[in-house]
Amino acid sequence: IIGILAAIALPAYQDYISKSQTTRVVGELAAGKTAVDAALFEGKEPVLQANNADTSKEDIGLTDTSNKPRSNLMSNVELGGFSATSSAGTITGTLGTRANKDITGAKIMQNRAADGVWSCTIDGSAATGWKDKFIPTGCTAS
Numbered sequence: 224i225i226g227i228l229a230a231i232a233l234p235a236y237q238d239y240i241s242k243s244q245t246t247r248v249v250g251e252l253a254a255g256k257t258a259v260d261a262a263l264f265e266g267k268e269p270v271l272q273a274n275n276a277d278t279s280k281e282d283i284g285l286t287d288t289s290n291k292p293r294s295n296l297m298s299n300v301e302l303g304g305f306s307a308t309s310s311a312g313t314i315t316g317t318l319g320t321r322a323n324k325d326i327t328g329a330k331i332m333q334n335r336a337a338d339g340v341w342s343c344t345i346d347g348s349a350a351t352g353w354k355d356k357f358i359p360t361g362c363t364a365s
Contacts, residue, residue: 325352
């Protein structure tokens with residue numbers, strides 16, 4: 224009986240961990256959305272590493288001084304499309320090896336349209352055990 228219960232409970236627990244880690248990273252990237260909006264409002268280009276001498280760029284705070292993600296679940300954070308003249312772009316976080324093995328390699332994207340509306344998409348194609356049920360509320364599969 225214990226073996227049967229374990230066979231049912233362990234996979235369900237692993238799925239729970241995968242969804243909770245995905246949800247956590249969505250939340251961590253959401254902090255970058257606020258920083259991007261603030262930078263654009265001030266007429267600055269949002270970047271991951273700002274040179275203190277360049278006042279036209281604003282560090283959004285998702286990476287440390289060695290350009291590694293502040294989150295231990297991400298292997299990489301990228302910004303694409305943003306500039307001082309373009310307010311549309313994407314913040315992309317890639318789940319790294321410290322995340323559950325089923326979601327390692329999945330990409331979580333916070334997409335900003337030119338009108339300031341944000342949307343969340345997740346590309347799980349690079350994750351070997353990805354299931355769409357890992358997508359948190361408010362995000363869609365890409």
